[in-house]
Amino acid sequence: MKVLLFGVLIDAIGEKTIEMDTSPDANSLKENLMLKHPILRSYNFVIAINKQIDYSDMTINEGDEIALLPPFAGG
Amino acid sequence: MLLPDFGKHGQEQLKNAKVLVVGAGGLGCPVLQYLGAAGVGTIGIIDYDMVDITNLHRQVLYADDDIGKLKSLIASEKIKANNPFIKTIIYNLSLDATNAQKIISEYGIVVDCSDNFETRYLINDACVRLNKPFVYGGIHKFEGQLSVFNHQMKDGTLSPTYRCVFPEGQEQEMEINCSISGVIGILPGIIGTMQANEVIKMITGIGEVCAGKLIIYNSLYNTIVEMKIKRKT
Numbered sequence: 570m571k572v573l574l575f576g577v578l579i580d581a582i583g584e585k586t587i588e589m590d591t592s593p594d595a596n597s598l599k600e601n602l603m604l605k606h607p608i609l610r611s612y613n614f615v616i617a618i619n620k621q622i623d624y625s626d627m628t629i630n631e632g633d634e635i636a637l638l639p640p641f642a643g644g
Numbered sequence: 645m646l647l648p649d650f651g652k653h654g655q656e657q658l659k660n661a662k663v664l665v666v667g668a669g670g671l672g673c674p675v676l677q678y679l680g681a682a683g684v685g686t687i688g689i690i691d692y693d694m695v696d697i698t699n700l701h702r703q704v705l706y707a708d709d710d711i712g713k714l715k716s717l718i719a720s721e722k723i724k725a726n727n728p729f730i731k732t733i734i735y736n737l738s739l740d741a742t743n744a745q746k747i748i749s750e751y752g753i754v755v756d757c758s759d760n761f762e763t764r765y766l767i768n769d770a771c772v773r774l775n776k777p778f779v780y781g782g783i784h785k786f787e788g789q790l791s792v793f794n795h796q797m798k799d800g801t802l803s804p805t806y807r808c809v810f811p812e813g814q815e816q817e818m819e820i821n822c823s824i825s826g827v828i829g830i831l832p833g834i835i836g837t838m839q840a841n842e843v844i845k846m847i848t849g850i851g852e853v854c855a856g857k858l859i860i861y862n863s864l865y866n867t868i869v870e871m872k873i874k875r876k877t
Contacts, residue, residue, distance in 0.1 A: 575860060576784040580825075613813030621872045622809060622858070638858070638871065640810040641782030641789050643827060644671045644759040 570629075572602070573636040581608050591631060595623040598635065614639040654848040655683060659729075661847045664688040664751040666739055666767055668715040670702040670832030671757035671781045671839065677705060678840035680723030680730050684847070687723070688751055690735040691715040702829035739763055744770040753846055754778035755839055756806075768793065768806040777846065777855075780806060781832075781839045785825055786864045788835035791873070792842050795855040803855035804875040831863045 570591045579585055589605065592598035595616045603610050616623045617636040629635070647654075661684050665672050668691035679687055695703070695710045695718060705722045706715070720732040735747060739758075748754055748770045756767045756778050764780070771778045777795040781788065795803040838859075845851045858871045 576787055580785075613810065615810065617871050620870065622874070624874055624876065636869075636871070638809075638860070640761065640764070640806075641784040641787065642759060642761055642764075643783040643825065644667050644669055644757045644781065644832070 570631075570633075570635060572598075573634070575636065576639045576641050578609070578612060578614060578637050578639050581612060582606060589635075592629055594626050594628050596626045598629060602637075609637075612639055649850050650848060654850070657848050658683045658844070659685040661753070662686040662688070662751045663753045663755060663843055663847075664690065664748060665755045665757055666690045666763065667757035667759060668703075668705070668719040669693070669699065669757065669759060670783065670827065670829075671836040672755075673703045673705040673719065674833050674836030675755050675757055675781075675840045675843070676719050676723050677726070678837060679843060680727050680732075682840075682844055683727060684730060684843070686731045686733065686751075688733045688735060688747070689716045689719050690737065690739055690747070691719070692736055692738045702827060702832050704829075704833065739766060741766065745774065748776060749774050751776070753843055755843060756780045757836065757839070764806060765812060772805055777803075779839045779842045779846075781835045783827055783831050783835055785827060786831060786862060788831055788838075788861045788863070790835060790838050790842070790854055790859040790861070791857065792846065792853050792855040795846065795853055797855060802875060803853075804873045808876045809858055809873050828863060834861065834863065 570589050572587050572589050592601050614637045618627050619634050663684050665675050668689050693715050695706045695713055705719050710718045716734045716736050720734050744766050771794050778793050780791050793805045842854050845853055858873050860869045
């Protein structure tokens with residue numbers, strides 16, 4: 570499962586996308602992300618599934634488009 | 645004024661509008677320039693900083709001669725030179741918990757052109773309390789975000805807020821502003837111009853306001869991603 574990164578998360582990981590095993594829902598994806606990339610624990614971000622920001626531990630299906638969105642401080 | 649759906653009425657709506665711009669930096673410069681040129685009647689400018697040589701590639705209201713001078717003052721002079729019929733109110737201060745509510749209460753729309761998370765949450769919370777919409781813009785290196793928060797939608801509901809999208813978390817770890825990370829000068833120009841465009845649509849009621857969604861623009865690849873967001877109750 571391909572996960573798209575934005576903003577400071579690209580700087581943190583050094584890639585624009587990361588490959589993850591499929592997780593059943595947003596919360597378990599977040600846990601798996603932290604295990605695989607512990608540096609993400611230091612960052613504030615939200616998960617978007619199919620361009621919808623997750624508010625309620627949404628289910629993830631094979632082929633869903635996953636993105637990690639941090640806020641941007643700069644102005 | 646010649647545009648259909650805009651006309652004299654739209655111009656009068658702009659003249660009667662009061663807009664507060666928080667931050668006269670990379671985003672604030674194009675916002676101020678275009679709102680002033682469009683004829684927004686009253687424009688508040690908040691910034692305590694002085695012009696630095698490292699600002700000039702992206703903060704295009706300022707010239708080499710302005711280095712060391714107050715941004716709020718120079719920005720006001722420049723936009724009034726372009727349009728002497730507008731009124732500006734200069735706040736040479738830092739927006740904080742002691743003054744945010746009082747200042748914001750004087751305006752109809754707030755434009756968040758700040759460069760730190762503390763100010764962004766402060767603007768959000770004051771606008772939610774005062775029931776004011778605010779136009780968020782944020783940039784990082786080659787990417788920019790845009791959304792209109794706490795905006796009254798056509799069905800009467802309020803659009804999501806900054807906190808609905810980004811609940812407070814580890815911001816301190818990632819507060820990387822343009823002075824630290826660097827930014828291509830054109831990017832704040834693009835995002836700031838998009839913010840000014842939202843303000844004009846909100847005032848005149850034309851088009852569709854960028855509320856209920858977060859836009860992410862990438863200047864390297866010319867991509868725009870639109871994420872749906874919801875208001876948390």
